[in-house]
Amino acid sequence: MPNGRIEVHGHRGARGLRPENTLPGFAHALELGVDVIELDVGLTADGVVVVNHDQSLSPVTTADTAPVVPGDPLFPYVGRELRDLTLAQIKTVDAGVRRLGPGQDCDPFLLTQLPLPGTRLPTLAEVCDLLQGLEEVDPAVELKTDPGWPDDEVRRFVLAVAEVLDSFGLLSRARLLAFDWRVLAEARIHVPQAARVALVERKTLADGTAWLAGLSAADPAAAAADAGANVLSPEHDLVTSRLVHDAHGRGLRVSVWTVNDPVDMARFIEYGVDAIVTDYPDRLHQVLATYDIPRPQPRTPVRLP
Template structure:
């Protein structure tokens, strides 16, 4: 076990998705109370240019429920299933994001069983989340910008600029991490927000030959490609992480943040590999594993927002 910084960071995935509704203020507040080093969240840009927190590029029926149209007779209603960038903030804010449901064809979902429903919870803006984190210097925002290779370059530039502006407004940009599978986002973030740490996300589908996800770089050596794109952290899905990958990344001075790990046995295995951060839906479980290893834990925080 070789850790670059002598500890394993606890990253709350979408807040604490296993315990509270994902990507919501109550979820982030709960993660902070448990004690995390970073809160991971996903963002999109509305039709009227507001950065909102939502995992998919569209509103998913798994996490969102329509209530009423933003204005009577709105032709875009119902909103669930529509792309975030086709909806205004007012339309997005009508959606109830406080209860998880089974998706089409699903007969089970572990999060439905463990997540506390909080009906009436709305989709937050990035600014609202920044307000929660402002004044908590020990906690980093880990903001994933949801794009794909089909996005035009000018939309990538506009999206990165909007995210950076919000973070900068709250004096959070220098301690933020900007995450992306579409590495054009990282290239643009280097240009527009060089003070933020850039995190190169990879999963199996983005590492296939001829991939369009890596800004023209080869997927053969993900760690070397991440360094070449200017990333400060490599963040692979857990299926990809081996002790050799961690060793190779560390040899390049690149920390490794593995996602999304919810089984305590897997958490322990990745600690043994020497990963630098573990992204989890259950920060409480990870804290118990780190305690068993005698590793330091992030302190619990009392955010201003207490649902």
């Protein structure tokens, strides 16, 4: 029977309940009770770390409103890379209403997510400001790169994220997440005080993968330890009790993503994972309660969005 603490990670805030990667979404996750706020970041053309899941603005989560200046040749902005847009341009898009993507005929989050029209994408600094005074809640920041990025751009991105976290006194509490394990290597050198989380999914564990910075995908736990990770974070369909055992044997914590079915939550608790990343923190609270496992307390941000 499991015992001890299992962390609740709010995925993109609470994606199942509020618009993802937005200040209202993060605030709602805090109000439900989470140990960790998980978010994704990119870098704008003018060097600002902004919160968004993809490297480009997705038509599923964002919609254009108006150009930042009349006749802007880059408008419409949705569909463009973050690195090609300034913060001012990105701040014009509406991130508060989820929509069906091209070719989609259903989206389960449309049934459960509360639309909040007019919500803007936040900067990492704005999220850090929201977490001020909440020492019990840590930020988990996924840096969105891929193997096609030059090494110097990866390094620049890591340093930019670290600078923001450090300016709010959050660097030593932060977790830096990446599928592109060059991020972990740069963080180990330049930001050793932050925890490093090795993300894996089937695509990044394929033969000959470039995602793992030259390490073998044959043994994910061993590779993550060699990469200098503190945490192995696999996609839920990769997680077995053996993988959890192997990771723990190498001194790694295990954080499984993204788990929304209570039956799966219970299974991973039985496996002994250390954290569960979910779009529905409220569901995870209910499952943890059946195991009499302590749950994070609701928190009200000092600075409401």
